[in-house]
Amino acid sequence: MLDPSTQRPAVGIRDVAALARVSPTTVSNVLSGNRRVSAATRERVHWAIDQLGYRPNLSARNLRVRRAGLIAVAVPEIGVPYFAELIGHVVQAARERDYTVLIDQTEGRLEAERFVLSGMNPGMVDGILFSPLGIERVEYENRRDSTPLVLLGERISGGGVDHVAIDNVAAAADATRYLIERGGRRIAAIGHQEREGGGTAPQRTRGYRQALDAAGMSYDPGLVVPTSKYHRRDGALAMAALLDRGTRPDAVFCYSDLVALGAIHTLRERGLRVPEDVAVIGIDDIDEGRYSTPTLTTITPDKVAIARTALELLFDRIADGSREPRQIVVPHSLTVRRSA
Amino acid sequence: MLDPSTQRPAVGIRDVAALARVSPTTVSNVLSGNRRVSAATRERVHWAIDQLGYRPNLSARNLRVRRAGLIAVAVPEIGVPYFAELIGHVVQAARERDYTVLIDQTEGRLEAERFVLSGMNPGMVDGILFSPLGIERVEYENRRDSTPLVLLGERISGGGVDHVAIDNVAAAADATRYLIERGGRRIAAIGHQEREGGGTAPQRTRGYRQALDAAGMSYDPGLVVPTSKYHRRDGALAMAALLDRGTRPDAVFCYSDLVALGAIHTLRERGLRVPEDVAVIGIDDIDEGRYSTPTLTTITPDKVAIARTALELLFDRIADGSREPRQIVVPHSLTVRRSA
């Protein structure tokens, strides 16, 4: 173990410079590669660097170059697998560009979401990937801060902000259509959000209705059950509520995989077979669904594409703050497993 | 939308000071609360601050006060629910202390783990929570960097480093003993790691053997199957391998919940009933296990306690770099559900 009293007195670029008998600037140039440095000098500098174990102080560098090398990802909850998996991809893609990722967990608190919109701590992050929950659309539109921001998973029709998402209406319609094709006649939808003003839920409900219409099936509001969040628990409770009020759907379209897994849990507890009695489909394609019982049929958004595209958009905007905002739609597909 | 050409020219503390007709120092004091400022002045400063939408530049502040307000959490993978949930708790607890959390994903790459040990980017983080995977014990012991570091989930018997973990030997013994009590006679263990040199796997294997011994049961190496990682997939493959070689355990102790869920997946695919034919127990108590089919019996580590204790240790060490390293054991318990 390192002797604790050895409080290393923060070796700085000047120490390296002194040891290598050059100026700090030269050391800086060796590190950044910004200017030519003779091979001999470069060698000496490198030698001095690991002689002293020097590592540049990023706070200082960032202060100087006005770049933090940090981007924030703000999501409602890291514990939700979809976000966890997405963040994993983001972290990986960010590393390829020498960026580090910092996590902010809003838990849907409005105050936390506003903080995100206001650019978090200025000078601390170069940009923000934001998956909003409760915040209203208008707030994006007159945000004062100029920190580059990319919205994830939201469709802001107004379009003043960069964003990347799947086509939620189409995704929901695809899911519902699949349930219809395999024989669903009373198809429930779990995960609607009453709250107006954007969010993906209304879009998914729209897609659900579109597919019903297209098949000439009538829309029964009694089959649509809202949930406040998208946890397993919400799915389980919603499903229970549905059954308790005597409704017996033969298929269920869930607005997230977690909700679907919760619903399945309840169904099996009540002795109903999935998919024989009730077929269940979700959205997200989290790894869990590949191993659950039964395995989960779901809509697969291209998470890697979402992560990479979002970062591309973000770095693009960091480079040029004034370009037109873009809304990018990432492909999704249907993954058929056992639950439907 | 904000006019993009309005590149806000980074309002600084001096602008605020000018508008409020005070010195920058006074503004700083208002913000930090470090020194008394008269009510009238404070008011004027606050007015100026939101007049200009001023937000302090953290890079500059950090450079000055040598505190980044940032801690890093380095884990193998964020997509693994146990880590995702743990990080969620860490983020929450960190916020209470005005710290932000930055994520590093090592993916078990040695190079990435070394980078973590070397303090990541100096001046960028005040401390590190590290859940190592591949790195050898000796590397902790002569690490050069002095960035405060707390190890998660590892038991480094040498003890030169702060760490917090459950008692892995006891946890494994508890799990195994429970399987024995409910009638297990041929108890497999999935998740052993051949690699010597620490890591939690050997400890769990030790606990497993202890429980067997205590019950007077013999240890059959053929029932212990190693996995390279702790994913669902690894559990599924290991279970398949076990069955394929004709071994039919009546109970399985899995070294993580994910492994357990993978094992269950395979068992059901092969037409075996859980828990009637084979009982399965895991470790971690991830949310998934509350809703899986069947619900998962598991060892529950107190994740909140782990997060909070780790942060406490970390802040403690940040405050006093020379105090003796401490190893803290966090309680765990047995949570009985349906799978065993």
Next chain:
DNA sequence: TAGGATGCGTGCAACGTTAAACTGAGGTGT
């Protein structure tokens, strides 16, 4: 009423880095 404490504010320097301007030695072209 002198002497010290206290309250509130200011100016200066520094944190560790890098961009920009500068220096000087040597080479090149006319």
Next chain:
DNA sequence: ACACCTCAGTTTAACGTTGCACGCATCCTA
């Protein structure tokens, strides 16, 4: 022989904060 360029380095001045030492009223106490 002179102007001009290039190369490899140095010097200087910030980047935006905050800690420290100080200044100057005002208030208390003997």
